[in-house]
Amino acid sequence: MKTYKTYTDETLRETVQHGSDRYPFAYYPEDIWQFDFHRVEWHWHHELEFIFVAEGDALCLVGTDKIELSKGCGLFINSGILHRFEAKSSVFVPNIVFSPTLLAPERSPAYEKYIAPIISASVPYQILKPQITWQDCILQILLQIFALQEADEKNELRTICLLLQAWDILSSHLEVSSDLSNPHRLNYKQARLQTMMQYIHDHYMEEITLEMIASSASISKSSALHIFQTGIHLAPVAYLIEYRLAQAAEQLYTTQKSITSIAEETGFTSAGYFCRKFREHYHMSPNTYRRKKTERNL
Numbered sequence: 001m002k003t004y005k006t007y008t009d010e011t012l013r014e015t016v017q018h019g020s021d022r023y024p025f026a027y028y029p030e031d032i033w034q035f036d037f038h039r040v041e042w043h044w045h046h047e048l049e050f051i052f053v054a055e056g057d058a059l060c061l062v063g064t065d066k067i068e069l070s071k072g073c074g075l076f077i078n079s080g081i082l083h084r085f086e087a088k089s090s091v092f093v094p095n096i097v098f099s100p101t102l103l104a105p106e107r108s109p110a111y112e113k114y115i116a117p118i119i120s121a122s123v124p125y126q127i128l129k130p131q132i133t134w135q136d137c138i139l140q141i142l143l144q145i146f147a148l149q150e151a152d153e154k155n156e157l158r159t160i161c162l163l164l165q166a167w168d169i170l171s172s173h174l175e176v177s178s179d180l181s182n183p184h185r186l187n188y189k190q191a192r193l194q195t196m197m198q199y200i201h202d203h204y205m206e207e208i209t210l211e212m213i214a215s216s217a218s219i220s221k222s223s224a225l226h227i228f229q230t231g232i233h234l235a236p237v238a239y240l241i242e243y244r245l246a247q248a249a250e251q252l253y254t255t256q257k258s259i260t261s262i263a264e265e266t267g268f269t270s271a272g273y274f275c276r277k278f279r280e281h282y283h284m285s286p287n288t289y290r291r292k293k294t295e296r297n298l
Helices: 109-119 133-150 156-173 182-203 210-216 221-232 236-254 259-265 271-282 286-296
Strands: 025-031 039-043 048-052 058-062 065-069 074-077 083-086 092-098 125-128
Touching: 025 133, 048 133, 058 074, 065 074, 065 125, 074 133, 092 133, 109 156, 125 133, 133 156, 182 210, 182 221, 182 236, 210 221, 210 236, 221 236, 236 259, 236 271, 236 286, 259 271, 259 286, 271 286
Parallel strands: none
Antiparallel strands: 025 092, 039 083, 048 074, 048 092, 058 065, 058 083, 074 125
16 A cells, blocks of 8 residues: 655645646545554645545644544644644545635735635634534535546636635634734744754754754743644654654665664664664554565555
């Protein structure tokens, strides 16, 4: 079975282009289980996103919250919001990612009245449940959009019309003006979080302390702990270890280097400590992971 991976830059912004410049819309009929380590890693994008859980149960980490989505539920994720998806078994989640400008040109009256307020508001996401009438209306529209993308002849005009219907319902039910100062605080925290993450990405092969991570963003150790915990539900050092393990995992299936060499190159103090952490996190040994990845790619 082929496995997939999320590609991001040093700020965790997803680097893939969703659709094209002329038609910035993309449809992804995805199974989270098929991603490496059964999760879609932390990322964000300027585009808007709607997902629908067609089969299974998904764990979604969006902004500062953990959300469990069961079959039949959906989720709207706002522009610029860090998020991650996890699965304990096969979870089919068709989703669409599209630019806000697909709904209306930027600086147009429609954009400024109906789109910009939501993008700039303190609304990181909206759960969509079939038991709530207006949310179920959006879910049914999403199913129609998915069906259009799976048809032999995709209908861009019909897709945009349905998106506008869904957005009309969503925008009329979201509270977007309750705390105008909150977006600035969120942006401040996310900027600091991304600065510290970039420092970890640049220096993970070296010996790094919590103080060094905090200093990279010119904040205190306690502030660094708080920003990481509320942003991605991990302590800075725990994220450092996860990132080292991810880099080591990539080397395991892209190179023939020894376990000892990989452990040293990814910042671990010993091969034994690396193997223990790898097994704790991925529930298999480095050698087992290398073998499984090799077999899948044959």
